[in-house]
Amino acid sequence: MKWKFPMDEEVFDRVQRLEIPFNAYGLDSFGTSTEYLGHFFSALAWFYRHYFDVSTFGIENVPARGRAMVVGNHSGGLPVDGAMVLASLLLEMDPPRLGQGMVEKFANRWPFVSQIFARVGQLTGLPEHAEHLLQADRLLMVFPEGARGTGKLYRDKYKLVRFGTGFVRLALQTNTPIVPFAFIGGEEAIPTIFHLESAARLIGVPYIPVAPYLLPIPRPVRCQIFYGEPLLFEGNGNESDDIIEGYVAEVQESIRGLIEQGRAWRRSEFSRGRIHA
Amino acid sequence: MLVLITGISSQIGRLVAAQLVAQGHQILGVDRRPWPSAPAGVEMFEVDIRKRRAEDIFRTRQPDAVIHLATVTHLAVNPQERYRINLGGTRAIFDHCHTYGVRQAIFVGRHTFYGADADLPLFCSESEPPIAMATFQELADMVAADLFAGSALWRYPEIDTAVLRFCYALGPSQTGTLASYLRGPRVPTAMGFDPLYQFMHEEDVSRAICLALDEKLRGVFNVAGPQPIPLSLLIRATGRQRLAIPEPLLGPMLGRFGLPYLPPGAINHVKYSVVVDDSAFRQRTGFTHEFDEIETMNAFRQADRAGD
Numbered sequence: 271m272k273w274k275f276p277m278d279e280e281v282f283d284r285v286q287r288l289e290i291p292f293n294a295y296g297l298d299s300f301g302t303s304t305e306y307l308g309h310f311f312s313a314l315a316w317f318y319r320h321y322f323d324v325s326t327f328g329i330e331n332v333p334a335r336g337r338a339m340v341v342g343n344h345s346g347g348l349p350v351d352g353a354m355v356l357a358s359l360l361l362e363m364d365p366p367r368l369g370q371g372m373v374e375k376f377a378n379r380w381p382f383v384s385q386i387f388a389r390v391g392q393l394t395g396l397p398e399h400a401e402h403l404l405q406a407d408r409l410l411m412v413f414p415e416g417a418r419g420t421g422k423l424y425r426d427k428y429k430l431v432r433f434g435t436g437f438v439r440l441a442l443q444t445n446t447p448i449v450p451f452a453f454i455g456g457e458e459a460i461p462t463i464f465h466l467e468s469a470a471r472l473i474g475v476p477y478i479p480v481a482p483y484l485l486p487i488p489r490p491v492r493c494q495i496f497y498g499e500p501l502l503f504e505g506n507g508n509e510s511d512d513i514i515e516g517y518v519a520e521v522q523e524s525i526r527g528l529i530e531q532g533r534a535w536r537r538s539e540f541s542r543g544r545i546h547a
Numbered sequence: 548m549l550v551l552i553t554g555i556s557s558q559i560g561r562l563v564a565a566q567l568v569a570q571g572h573q574i575l576g577v578d579r580r581p582w583p584s585a586p587a588g589v590e591m592f593e594v595d596i597r598k599r600r601a602e603d604i605f606r607t608r609q610p611d612a613v614i615h616l617a618t619v620t621h622l623a624v625n626p627q628e629r630y631r632i633n634l635g636g637t638r639a640i641f642d643h644c645h646t647y648g649v650r651q652a653i654f655v656g657r658h659t660f661y662g663a664d665a666d667l668p669l670f671c672s673e674s675e676p677p678i679a680m681a682t683f684q685e686l687a688d689m690v691a692a693d694l695f696a697g698s699a700l701w702r703y704p705e706i707d708t709a710v711l712r713f714c715y716a717l718g719p720s721q722t723g724t725l726a727s728y729l730r731g732p733r734v735p736t737a738m739g740f741d742p743l744y745q746f747m748h749e750e751d752v753s754r755a756i757c758l759a760l761d762e763k764l765r766g767v768f769n770v771a772g773p774q775p776i777p778l779s780l781l782i783r784a785t786g787r788q789r790l791a792i793p794e795p796l797l798g799p800m801l802g803r804f805g806l807p808y809l810p811p812g813a814i815n816h817v818k819y820s821v822v823v824d825d826s827a828f829r830q831r832t833g834f835t836h837e838f839d840e841i842e843t844m845n846a847f848r849q850a851d852r853a854g855d
Contacts, residue, residue, distance in 0.1 A: 294841060295784075299774040300669060301743045301820070378665040378819075381739020381794065388741070388820075389777070398668035402824075 278312035284366040285311060289335065290408075298391075300403070306389035307368070311360055318357035321490050322350070322455065326358040328497035332367070332449050337404045339441055340369060340449045340497070341412045343430055343525055344419025345456035348479065350488050355411055355453065358495050369411040370403050372396075376474045397436060404444045412437045414518070417476040421465065427457035428529050430522055438517045443507035447500040450521055452528035454536055455493030460486065494535065496528045549573045549608065550760070551649075553596050553640060554616030555589070556580040558720040559655070562753035563614060564589050570757070575610055577601060578617070596636045605647040612651035612760060615640050618692060620657075620724050626685070633692040641696065645703045652706050653759055654696035658714045658745065658769060659686060659724075663819040669743065669775075670824040673712070673767045683812030697767050709764040711756065714771040714823060717843050718749035719850040726847065728807055734782045735806045736817050738791040741779045743820040747772025748838035748846060758832045769823035772836035773843065778817065784844045786851060794818070 285307045296304035318324045332340060340359070345351055352371050359369040372395030378384045393399040395416075403410055413419055414433035422431060441448050466478040479486045501524065503517050550567055554560050555576035564574050568588035576582060576591045585591050594600040596617050604610075617640075618633045637654065644652050661671045662678040677690045699708040715725035725746055728734065747770075755770045782789045792800055794814070802808030809817070828834060838846065 293774060293776075293839075295776065295780060297774070297776055297780070301775065301777055303777075375666055381737070383739075384665070385739055385741045388743075393669065394666070396666070396668045398670070402668075402670050 275309045275313040277308050278315050281311045281315050281360070282308050284360055287365050288368050289365055290368060299406075300391065300393065301388050302368070302391035303389040306386065307391070310386070310390045311357065314353050314357040315361060318354055318361060322354060322459065322488075322493040323490075324354050324358060324493045324495060326362050326495045326497070329358065329362045331497040331499055332359065332363060332409070333447060333500065334363070334365060334367075335407070337407045337409075337444060337446045338449055338500070339404075339410045339412050339437060339446055340451055341414060341437060341521055341525070342451035342453055343428070343529060344413035344415040345422070345427070345453060346420060346460040346462070346488065348460055348486060348488060349413075349420055350459055350493075351453035351456040352411060352413065354493055355451065355495060359409065359411075367409045369409050371411040371413075372400060374417060374476065376476070379474065397440065400437075400440055401444065404440065404446050410446075414521075421477045421479075422462070423465075424457060424461035424463055427461075428533065430526060430529075433518050433522055435511070435514050435518050438503065438514050438521065439507040442503055442505040442509070442517075445502075447502045448521055449500045450498040450524040450528060452496045452498075452525055452532045453493065454496070454529065454532035455491050459488040459491040459493065494532055496532045496535075498524050498528050548611045549575065550612045550614060551575040551577060551604065551608075551610035552614045552616060553577045553636070554618070555585075555591070556582040557616055558718075558722045558749055559716060559752055559756070560616050562750060563616075563756050566753055566757050567760070575604060575608055577604065597631065597639050601639070602643055605643040605649070609647055610649055612653070613640060613644055613649050614653045614655070614756060614760070615696070616655050618655070618689060620689065626688075630688045633688040634695065637692045637696055641699045641703065641706075641708075644699075644706055649706060651760065651763060652696075652699065652708045653756060653764075654693070654708070654710045655756065656693040656696070656710055656712045657689060657724075658712050658771070658821055658823045659683075659816065660690055660693050660712050661821055661823065662686070663742070663815040663821045665819055667819065667821070669820055669822045671769070671822070672824045673769055673827060682815050683810075685810040685812055700766065707763045707765045709759050710767040711759060711828075712767070712769045712823065713747070713752055713755070714769075715744065715746040716749045716752045717746045717847045719846050720749060721847060721850050723749075728809070729782070729785055729787060729847070730807055731805055732788060733790045733806065734787045735790050735792055735797060735801060736778060736782070737797055737814065738793045740794075740818040741777045742816075742818060743775035743822050744778050744781050745771050745775035745822050746781075746840070746843060747836055748843040751836045751838055754837070755828070755832075755834055758834050762832045764831060768828040768831070769825045770828050770834070771823055771825040772838065773840040775820065775822045776840055781844065784841070785848045
């Protein structure tokens, strides 16, 4: 492997403790590699502990075993939130868990990017993949706002945009608990003031964010993750749209509550001078 | 039971024949290529399946079951000939089965049926449509043959037809599509891409075919063995060297510098994974693979040394 981030010992130990069936080469059936995970999460752990100095609340709401979905708000021009949620699940849970996100489709066409995502358990965002992972009792990370969420501008920060409904149908079909979460700080870490649209189309990505300081690099802003109580809906996934949308609204409401809680926490810390920016 | 096997001289054909003979079946072997060392219990006919003499075997011997292995891939022959063998041959076989009262037919297809592309999910189920036609012209006749064989389920409902879509076979014979790709000491790959490869030991392929026959399987099924592994690991574990070439250069370099030739459409197959879900087959037949991925790669690799 060429891109070797020095392995963090605690991370290495946690990767070894993942309750996922790996073969003799440290690979699971989806192509996730313990070696890649070790390096990948060592890098994320540094950002989690030092760069964004993330505080996680309510991690006990995430089931220790069995299928589950963590579902939250998407923010910032780059998916910093996804990376930090993955880090919190590995670093704060005992036993540690591997969160598996659903990656934008363009990534799989890019050399190196496709290879790295595939080896660290982050599969292309296809309904089939989500279903296979849940059937294998994995932990899925879902951002129902999708690229609409990360693509929102700074003036719309922490406003939830329209949620997709597929995740609720899938949760019903597979009897999966939904753990809502709010990610706070992503909007401030990389405030997007406008998008380069034609350039984005040219290279096949949904958008290219432009920050006030031009470079789309997240600033070192303290971030927080708030996990809420699991929601388990009853049904088979074939319910009419009204019912499904009701459940989606319930999830959305729960995330909105967590965002409020998070922003209040952030304001109080800010006023006590414990955090800045 | 009297079983007719087309393409019997292939490695898989020989293994299937040997296994069925051991189980007490009588075998009629059909192939254009000879099989001089055919065991007792196998009656060989060196004929082309599309010719009159092949039909004569059906008429005079009235086999109970047919295992159709006589299909070729892009590596073997020119396109027109490939179409004639894969489509013309498959059509002739199913028509003869219908005309001469064959009760069971097994078509052995390939998992590359589904094609390789960035948007294709891992673990394709049998209901996934084939996108290979668009991305890989050279595979179109295999896709058509597969669908045509499946259509026998409604055209000739009296025949128990099974279409088996096998992942790559690998083993000591070092024959087959994947073995040809891995033939040389250096294996060309697309830089920055490392797809999952799904393969099974050739003896497991043969066991799965015999099991389908025993179980009188009906329908379309994916068949696979152990879990898929990344191409880079497959290359390393079989003692080869990976030559990662930037994609724009990959096409022009194939077939030169001692690298294997691949048709342009095949480049997607070294960039993206084709992985199938075989749970339906396992559930229906109770199939379990005997060789895991490591034993399978070792079996392939040890044949190198034997050859040296």
